[in-house]
Amino acid sequence: xxxxxxxxxxxxxxxxxxxxxxxxxxxxxxxxxxxxxxxxxxxxxxxxxxxxxxxxxxxxxxxxxxxxxxxxxxxxxxxxxxxxxxxxxxxxxxxxxxxxxxxxxxxxxxxxxxxxxxxxxxxxxxxxxxxxxxxxxxxxxxxxxxxxxxxxxxxxxxxxxxxxxxxxxxxxxxxxxxxxxxxxxxxxxxxxxxxxxxxxxxxxxxxxxxxxxxxxxxxxxxxxxxxxxxxxxxxxxxxxxxxxxxxxxxxxxxxxxxxxxxxxxxxxxxxxxxxxxxxxxxxxxxxxxxxxxxxxxxxxxxxxxxxxxxxxxxxxxxxxxxxxxxxxxxxxxxxxxxxxxxxxxxxxxxxxxxxxxxxxxxxxxxxxxxxxxxxxxxxxxxxxxxxxxxxxxxxxxxxxx
Numbered sequence: 150x151x152x153x154x155x156x157x158x159x160x161x162x163x164x165x166x167x168x169x170x171x172x173x174x175x176x177x178x179x180x181x182x183x184x185x186x187x188x189x190x191x192x193x194x195x196x197x198x199x200x201x202x203x204x205x206x207x208x209x210x211x212x213x214x215x216x217x218x219x220x221x222x223x224x225x226x227x228x229x230x231x232x233x234x235x236x237x238x239x240x241x242x243x244x245x246x247x248x249x250x251x252x253x254x255x256x257x258x259x260x261x262x263x264x265x266x267x268x269x270x271x272x273x274x275x276x277x278x279x280x281x282x283x284x285x286x287x288x289x290x291x292x293x294x295x296x297x298x299x300x301x302x303x304x305x306x307x308x309x310x311x312x313x314x315x316x317x318x319x320x321x322x323x324x325x326x327x328x329x330x331x332x333x334x335x336x337x338x339x340x341x342x343x344x345x346x347x348x349x350x351x352x353x354x355x356x357x358x359x360x361x362x363x364x365x366x367x368x369x370x371x372x373x374x375x376x377x378x379x380x381x382x383x384x385x386x387x388x389x390x391x392x393x394x395x396x397x398x399x400x401x402x403x404x405x406x407x408x409x410x411x412x413x414x415x416x417x418x419x420x421x422x423x424x425x426x427x428x429x430x431x432x433x434x435x436x437x438x439x440x441x442x443x444x445x446x447x448x449x450x451x452x453x454x455x456x457x458x459x460x461x462x463x464x465x466x467x468x469x470x471x472x473x474x475x476x477x478x479x480x481x482x483x484x485x486x487x488x489x490x491x492x493x494x495x496x497x498x499x500x501x502x503x504x505x506x507x508x509x510x511x512x513x514x515x516x517x518x519x520x521x522x523x524x525x526x527x528x529x530x531x532x533x534x535x536x537x538x539x540x541x542x543x544x545x546x547x548x549x550x
Contacts, residue, residue: 156306163193172233191222212257223283251287300361326387416479488537
């Protein structure tokens with residue numbers, strides 16, 4: 150008997166037929182003699198619909214009230230799935246995030262899990278019930294509902310698997326595993342049988358919409374065995390684990406991320422502490438910064454360019470404008486018609502010429518590079534948004550073919 154955590158995304162429970170399909174998959178696992186905890190997201194486009202409703206009432210609503218609203222989507226999903234499991238004839242209980250013991254910090258809209266009190270889940274499991282938990286949500290120390298940010302249900306599932314010492318965490322989605330590129334862009338994309346935590350983390354952080362990056366981070370930290378599987382086809386998925394076959398391909402995946410805004414602070418005084426002042430102020434506003442480039446300007450000045458998400462672009466500009474008298478820069482430059490295209494692979498570090506091969510593929514197709522960032526297992530370039538899909542295809546063909 151194994152304890153298995155299963156997570157189903159919004160597309161997997163989008164309508165009544167799909168909810169019944171999930172119920173059958175869950176009860177099949179349960180009837181095989183396993184203990185099962187299920188985490189579900191809001192149905193289909195429910196979260197987007199709720200955000201639209203909020204904007205109709207108050208486009209500047211507080212994040213606390215948005216959390217109160219958005220958490221209702223998952224509550225609908227868990228109740229419907231529990232009803233479907235009841236209909237099949239298996240014992241079940243649905244729990245909201247806070248009923249399941251999720252305690253978070255107080256950052257509305259992007260809360261972090263502090264701990265999980267597993268007592269109620271364990272009691273239900275001991276009574277041989279299937280436990281259905283609302284993903285994406287928790288409760289802070291003030292008893293306010295919080296949400297974990299987009300993709301937070303993945304993080305909820307991995308956190309439960311870690312807290313309960315589950316044997317496995319299965320992430321069910323509308324694809325049957327992790328591919329070397331988005332199959333909708335590259336017809337010759339290949340499904341991976343396995344991938345390391347580090348590679349998956351990079352792919353998730355760079356725009357591969359299969360697993361949320363925080364969930365992969367947590368899985369690596371607590372050594373949770375992950376498998377990405379299809380909700381609709383009963384086929385093996387992709388295993389995410391610490392070590393994979395050493396005879397693997399050099400490049401594991403090519404991704405694109407269109408949620409990018411480039412901010413340039415032009416004509417900064419060349420004095421110590423300028424970069425610290427910029428990025429510390431952004432950190433106070435919980436704005437994550439990705440690619441960073443510092444270059445020498447004219448007349449003893451320097452320029453700093455970096456990327457943030459499009460959602461954070463207005464707030465970033467507001468923070469920087471508030472620092473103009475302190476930083477004494479000449480101007481701000483910003484644009485969001487860009488995409489970040491990346492290659493990922495743990496074997497890259499010991500293979501010279503990988504970046505050059507990527508750049509050559511772009512050059513041969515007349516695609517200009519605006520910024521470059523590298524690490525031991527990735528190379529990322531910032532290019533025009535209109536070239537993103539073409540760039541993914543030509544790079545994928547050059548490396549994976």
